[in-house]
Amino acid sequence: MVRQPPAPDCMGDRERRTRTLGGDVTDDGKRRAGWPRVEDRRPGGHAVRREGVDQTVSETLLRIGETLVTSLGVSECCIYEVDEEAGCLRGQAVWSTHLLPETVEFMEGADRLTALPKVREALERHVATVIHRDEEPPAAAERESMEYWGEATALFVPLVSGERAVGLLELTQWEARREFRQEELQLVEAFARVAALAIENARSAGHQQRLNRRLAALLHASRALASTMVVDEVLQRLAKEAAETLRVPSCYIYEYDAAGDAIVWRTEYQADADRVFPDPPGTAYPLDDYPWDREVLRRGELRVWSVDDPGLSPEHRRSMEEWAELTMITVPLCYGGEPVGMMELAETRPGRRFSEDDLSLARALGEQAAVALRNAQLFRRETWRNERLVRLLSLSGELTGVLSPEAITATASAGLPGLFPDGDVAAEAVSLVSTEDEEADGSGDAASGGTPAAGAPPAVDKLVSEALAAGSPRQALDGRRRRLVVPLVHKREPVGWLDLRRGSGRPFEQDEVELLQILPTRWRWRSTTAASTPPSPIRRPRTASPACSTTALSTSASTTRSCAPAATTCRCRC
Template structure:
């Protein structure tokens, strides 16, 4: 009957309950129980009981079995029969006697000479055990051992099939999306089915910290949490592998790490957000023989994870790594396609105009869009003053609510060593707000943009530094990848060529205008018969070429040495009231006296200036000379500050030479 019961089922608890019931009935005992040793820990655990009061069962299950009767049977691997517990017992059985038990018989449950547990029978009265009954019990113990092994094998096969099906379902679920954000959330959903957790996180590894400083040159891997569930707080910084032993071990040994109780681990420092963890399991994410991340799970209960759980988690992690790699390749392909389209559009746009006022904002916008950043700015470099000035920028609509520095800002390069280094080496450079070695002015610049990271891209054309672009990220710390930097350099290289072409075009246009002006003034001067007509025609031609200016021609009186107005254009009514000037009087008098030109960006700051026409802000005056003799001056005034350049000075000097002749 017992053998029939053992073959009736492969469910371990069912077959043990039925076999125990038939055994105590066949041998005339009122109750009994079955202990089996745990397959991994070897600890004896109660699996079945029959005919014993619940308090007695609880008492037997709660007492330590290392010195109990069942433990002796299991350790020695032979039967133990005690007809009267009060008369003879190898260990203290006072607890059994107090529970009203008087007789005991136990036999090992074995399979192929390996003890799996014990079969124990109890009686509330003294009970003699015959040799035949004892032999029968030994045979029953062996049959139960075979049934237990078969049931465990069946459970193992069933569990493996369930795991395989779960992993298959997981693989199918992970393959339904290539968008990394959706994929990470799905990973955490599927992980709960394989490895139950109270908190979990997916970390991605980077070869260097987001802010490796020149001083530390730190290139140790850093783990950043990219998705999580159940964390008490969101982590604010990455985890340095070298400074986190439990993370370092997983990454470098490429094997799971199980911590049954983190409170018992020396040197345990909980990850931010995992403060309530008691048991811990982390496994590496490996793709193409390279650890790309770590999967971390935690439970609020100690002893939650074991080797079997770690094996399942590792198999799951392999699928996650594959899915992440596919997602990365998908994202990389999309990014490359997007970059190619944008670069094509940038090339077409930059080749369609030579107007710098259109080129510079477009370059800033293109950089911002290609690198998906919070903003971009173009700065020029003044080699004479060793300063930089922001001349164009672009900030997306969603980022415009954040603080923004005023336009046309100028900075001294001496205060910006990182920027100076990038320009001197003519290579891109990344700046991080978290870099402790960052210069105060550069830190202030990042703060002004609310930026956590910034990428500097020098603008170089024909081995000459024209300026640089700075691209910043305000949403989170960011390390621009080599691919992103390469794309930015491509835009900057094309922009540098376009800007150089625009400069050359503007210079050519200026030369054409100068030649045209020289021709017009010369033609106007030649059309006059008298000197007064020649001078007036020249003044009018010059005023026509220089809008919003007043042009005056003044000649020296050989008798008095005074400068007298000979011709004017632009505002004749005001200029006609200019009185004669004594040598050295005003800017024009100074030019006539010294025979040198004067370029005055702001007349209010020049002590030589005297007001002859109201509203003048800047002035350019050149001498008229016939050989070594000064005959007069050519004077141009403007209502704008800094209205004239060195090019204008050169042009007026050429005109003055022609007019003097």
């Protein structure tokens, strides 16, 4: 076996295996006589079933192993495929005169190419290599491996296709040293060429299957985008499609909240119905707690994480272990070069390595998810704008019904928070125009409905001063809260400001600021109009002026005197 023996602290497993084989191990590690008798042995084979590999290929390799064991009289034949991306050998088939559960378990896993120098030499130089345990091997690892598996002789033949090794064929003899004759080596090499061709054909067919699977997944994702306008339903379909296409048990999609520096969980897919995300959709996770996700969003590059990566941070490893995640693909979702979200594909089964085709497919599905998230953002933004405009219209109607600046200020302060759906905004409208100004100018009286303002003028701090001086909104952090000041200017003169504070510290977006600037236009007009418009005069009965009355009396006193038109014409507007 090319598998390395266990560490010294695993001697119990080694002894258990020895007893299973029916022998004992001497002090130098060599096995005494005690292997099962020929009539007691259980010959058999095992073909490894791997995702994306045609099972007929594994069965073909199994038959090759059986033929070699039977015709050459060796103890065991193992056939491996080279995984170039992972840098390891992956078992494909084994036929043995005494098949053990440990052998089957080993073939299901993977073995590093660098474990044994002779194996690496056979693969690099494309030559068959024979190792005998009773000869001094070039590396102690080879002796330890052969002693652990009870091998006296091992023959390694590379499976070559074109100019590269695609696999390895291993023949082992257990009980005694075995010398292979030239014609036997030629027979093994002939079967090795057949095995190499089978593996290469399987790779080509697998590549075509993966390509078809990718095209089908993208087609289904496109249909999901066009089938419904409900964004959550689209994201759910995309998560399911991504998980099933890449054959992972879990998929999560998050939306990126740049203003809040957080990711918001939108949807998930779980192959296991009992594995449920505990938090409800819409839960926000600060990126300060997940710096590795912030880095993925910042760089815009896909990352593959493994729980056994030495460079993994302790916090990240703890997070993966909590959910029993062994491998994780994190795909940044970008639209127009800007991050809009993130998709995670989690694998909980051991031994899974994602190929470049898998990662390419994950990126393509991520592009579809990014479009869905962007559509969701635009739809949500338009919905909010429409709702705010309705509320703004209602607030403008309320402002129209009041006259005094103080009443206008109170109405605006009470109505402004309703323009923000998050519910964590406090607002205050501050006026620099009051009824006192009106009375000081002599332009109003008690009939105006206003009451004199009492107290000192409103305080003007640095942020307010900057906004009033610039004549444009200004926002900044005020402790843990976000503060926005929108100046109110009438005829180039400041008449007040809107002071808003958001508890979460999230900045006010541009469309929110633009919406707020619509209201001040209406509000400052009403405020200045209310302060400068005098009350309506009291209408009196129409009477003649004193001069006109005198003329009328003198005229009636003498009825015989005729008045000249010029002398009796009244010039007043009675």
